[in-house]
Amino acid sequence: MTITNKRAAVAVAAALSLLVSACGKEDDTTATPATDTTTTTQVSSTGTTTPGQETTTEESGSAEPTTTMVAAGYPVTVKNCGVTVEVKEKPTHVVTLNQGATELVLALGAADQMAGTAYLDDEIDPSVKDAYDTIPVLSDKYPSQEKFLSVKPDLALASYNSAFGEKGVGSREELAALGINTYVDGFACQDKSQRATVSWDSIYGEVSQVGRLLGRDDQAATIVARGTNTLAEIEQARPAEGKTIFWYDSGGREESKAPFVGGNAGGPALIMEAVGATNIFSGIDGGWGDGSWETVLQANPDYIVLADASWDTAEEKKEFLTSNALTKDLDAVQNGRFIVVPFAESTPGVHLVDGAAKVADGVKK
Structure with a gap:
């Protein structure tokens, strides 16, 4: 053979x-x-x-x-x-x-x-x-x-x-x-x-x-x-070049709780790199980790990716961001620059590239 x-x-x-x-x-x-x-x-x-x-x-x-x-x-x-x-x-x-x-x-x-x-x-x-x-x-x-x-x-x-x-x-x-x-x-x-x-x-x-x-x-x-x-098509186009993204996986809606976010390795990182975006939590080692709302406010990201999971839906996260006094004035929130990605398309696997395609399409709007 x-x-x-x-x-x-x-x-x-x-x-x-x-x-x-x-x-x-x-x-x-x-x-x-x-x-x-x-x-x-x-x-x-x-x-x-x-x-x-x-x-x-x-x-x-x-x-x-x-x-x-x-x-x-x-x-x-x-x-x-x-x-x-x-x-x-x-x-x-x-x-x-x-x-x-x-x-x-x-x-x-x-x-x-x-x-x-x-x-x-x-x-x-x-x-x-x-x-x-x-x-x-x-x-x-x-x-x-x-x-x-x-x-x-x-x-x-x-x-x-x-x-x-x-x-x-x-x-x-x-x-x-x-x-x-x-x-x-x-x-x-x-x-x-x-x-x-x-x-x-x-x-x-x-x-x-x-x-x-x-x-x-x-x-x-x-x-x-x-x-x-x-x-290859996504990487060549790099539609999010020069833009920042907050990858909001889950949590963080209770007092003193940190949001669980996409880090500098793993599925979210591969997607953000492919579209040419800067991850506001690139300092977090690993696929995911605990971020901070202070960092989100300081970064004022251009786009917010909402992971959609049965145990923490994108709609729940969006409702929190649009109603919370700290986050409702973020540019991405004010302008509705949310991108929804199914959780399964954010993990390393057969559909991760589909998640990348969704983010690529989302930043073009």
């Missing part, structure tokens, strides 16, 4: 025109990329390993996976957040435990491989809504372990490590003992030293990795190419 550099694969695909609630506050950007390697063994149609088809890829959690398979084969073995995941055959009972994972699997066209889903942060993306409606919803949040096991999962995919924590469906070790493979987004490893640095390359590396596990390499390549093309 010929192994091609992922960047090259993306470029070729693009030339032919052809891809995280309270849980979302898990810091996904402060760690050093992991350097462990993994082995993916492709098996021929006869069920035997073909000589020369064993390849090495970087662990999920590395900033820029450097290789990709031309075609999927089983078994597929990857090392994810320090856990060896060996998928011996094409999964047929996949359960997704967070919206990001759900929308990725559906975008890959793998609805027919799913046995259940759970935990939405906002409205499901319209592009996959019809497929989503065919999947059993096990719970509004994380399902009980009993409910989870009732659908006989062979692979559980999560955007956040909390899915396998105390309030989740069971630890990864426990589920492995039951013969259930698990996979966590490389930006959310429990061990922060194993977390990927968030970048567009690492995001699309995750898309390719999950596509490989599901036997959907071609679909993953299409997603990557489409996203790369959209991003």
Whole structure:
């Protein structure tokens, strides 16, 4: 098998025109990329390993996976957040435990491989809504372990490590003992030293990795190419050049409480960088963090991005900003320069580029 550099694969695909609630506050950007390697063994149609088809890829959690398979084969073995995941055959009972994972699997066209889903942060993306409606919803949040096991999962995919924590469906070790493979987004490893640095390359590396596990390499390549093309258009235009943005994620409406804001790494930072804007909270390390209203007032931002989540809607934040004595006179508030971005489009994943497109469109108005 010929192994091609992922960047090259993306470029070729693009030339032919052809891809995280309270849980979302898990810091996904402060760690050093992991350097462990993994082995993916492709098996021929006869069920035997073909000589020369064993390849090495970087662990999920590395900033820029450097290789990709031309075609999927089983078994597929990857090392994810320090856990060896060996998928011996094409999964047929996949359960997704967070919206990001759900929308990725559906975008890959793998609805027919799913046995259940759970935990939405906002409205499901319209592009996959019809497929989503065919999947059993096990719970509004994380399902009980009993409910989870009732659908006989062979692979559980999560955007956040909390899915396998105390309030989740069971630890990864426990589920492995039951013969259930698990996979966590490389930006959310429990061990922060194993977390990927968030970048567009690492995001699309995750898309390719999950596509490989599901036997959907071609679909993953299409997603990557489409996203790369959209991003290139936004970066070339830089519609927010010279403008400032306050990325208002949640909270901060109670006395003495700080707003939770987009920091200098992670999804919001990638979006603001792509459109050419200056983040008024660029001094906050990480994807998100506690800001201050004093900084907002001093910066008097040109635009305010409102993350829209089921647990803290954009409308609630807008109502606060327009009625609060401290914020109602901000230029952005007075002139209605609000940009609404679904929470799922602000986290590192398949729809982050859609969030970038919304911000790019918003600053043009």
